[in-house]
Amino acid sequence: MRPFAHFAPGSLDEAVEIFRREGEGGRPLAGGTDLVVQLKEGGHKFPYPRYLVSLRRLPELRALEWRDGQGLLLGAGLTMAEVARAEAVRGRYSALADGAGLVGSLQTMNMATVGGNVCNAAPSADTAPPLLALEASARIVGPEGERLVPLEEFWLGPGQTALRHGEVLVEFLLPPPMPRSASIYRRHTPRQQMDIAVVGVAVAVALDEAGRTLRKVRIALGAVAPTPVRARRAEAALEGQAPTDEAIARAAALAREEARPISDLRGSASFRRHLVGVMTERLLREAIERARRG
Numbered sequence: 128m129r130p131f132a133h134f135a136p137g138s139l140d141e142a143v144e145i146f147r148r149e150g151e152g153g154r155p156l157a158g159g160t161d162l163v164v165q166l167k168e169g170g171h172k173f174p175y176p177r178y179l180v181s182l183r184r185l186p187e188l189r190a191l192e193w194r195d196g197q198g199l200l201l202g203a204g205l206t207m208a209e210v211a212r213a214e215a216v217r218g219r220y221s222a223l224a225d226g227a228g229l230v231g232s233l234q235t236m237n238m239a240t241v242g243g244n245v246c247n248a249a250p251s252a253d254t255a256p257p258l259l260a261l262e263a264s265a266r267i268v269g270p271e272g273e274r275l276v277p278l279e280e281f282w283l284g285p286g287q288t289a290l291r292h293g294e295v296l297v298e299f300l301l302p303p304p305m306p307r308s309a310s311i312y313r314r315h316t317p318r319q320q321m322d323i324a325v326v327g328v329a330v331a332v333a334l335d336e337a338g339r340t341l342r343k344v345r346i347a348l349g350a351v352a353p354t355p356v357r358a359r360r361a362e363a364a365l366e367g368q369a370p371t372d373e374a375i376a377r378a379a380a381l382a383r384e385e386a387r388p389i390s391d392l393r394g395s396a397s398f399r400r401h402l403v404g405v406m407t408e409r410l411l412r413e414a415i416e417r418a419r420r421g
């Protein structure tokens with residue numbers, strides 16, 4: 128690793144002030160499970176930073192708060208282990224608990240943060256499809272002030288985000304789930320653990336009161352496009368419909384068409400497309416069943 132300065136502020140204001148004062152060439156550091164590896168590799172993905180600003184001591188990034196009518200505030204600095212075991216997440220946003228619970232080993236889960244996973248912007252990031260399907264927004268604070276960005280607008284490409292210099296992703300806002308709803312995330316990997324998703328699929332569904340019609344459907348795909356993406360045509364084909372076998376199969380076929388995968392050493396584009404169809408169909412069935420049970 129080449130030398131860099133390291134700052135460890137104790138508040139968000141202090142962190143932003145460091146970015147303002149020091150200027151270009153700085154980077155936030157959370158758990159370091161992506162960033163430190165990239166620095167050791169020489170920092171090919173971005174210009175080598177002149178300084179790092181640690182986010183570890185910032186209390187503002189540690190929120191885990193349910194607000195009636197607003198939903199869940201989830202701090203970007205929470206670790207995967209904290210997210211995966213949080214009752215507020217497991218009960219109402221289980222797709223996110225599924226994703227966080229898959230990241231690396233126990234050691235990785237105790238270091239890696241949910242904010243770092245999102246800001247690293249890998250198309251295969253395991254919390255990205257759940258957060259997309261759950262319609263999360265990111266609250267961002269930086270030298271120019273504060274803004275709220277829907278996650279769909281957050282990723283611009285592999286390793287590229289909407290963050291500007293000195294901006295910190297502080298927390299996610301997850302809207303309250305609808306009644307009779309359920310969400311699930313699964314990924315396909317050749318190995319059961321310590322592997323990166325060949326395909327990741329998250330679905331979130333809500334049924335009407337009688338349990339006969341799908342009021343809302345969200346399908347998000349990971350590792351099959353330059354960024355995590357929603358399968359909007361598949362969602363639209365199911366919303367307002369009875370969840371019949373035919374309707375679910377049609378939606379899964381549309382999701383397969385919406386994926387834009389590449390071939391790499393983990394799998395060919397056609398294998399990935401096939402997986403999207405199979406996984407979407409299975410997860411929709413499972414989520415609908417769970418939503419029915421309430």
Ligand SMILES: Cc1cc2nc3c(=O)[nH]c(=O)nc-3n(C[C@H](O)[C@H](O)[C@H](O)COP(=O)(O)OP(=O)(O)OC[C@H]3O[C@@H](n4cnc5c(N)ncnc54)[C@H](O)[C@@H]3O)c2cc1C
Nearest residue numbers: 157158159160161162231239240242243244246252253296
């Ligand atoms: C052994 C191992 C196994 C792994 N397995 C998986 C896996 O199964 N699934 C998976 O998805 N990932 C996996 N990863 C990748 C990694 O653990 C995750 O992406 C992790 O969540 C990154 O979080 P972090 O806190 O370590 O981020 P860091 O490495 O500290 O930062 C990552 C990037 O995000 C930026 N950043 C971090 N936090 C913020 C913030 N709040 N605001 C603005 N910018 C920020 C940093 O500047 C940096 O560019 C693995 C990594 C390792 C080393």
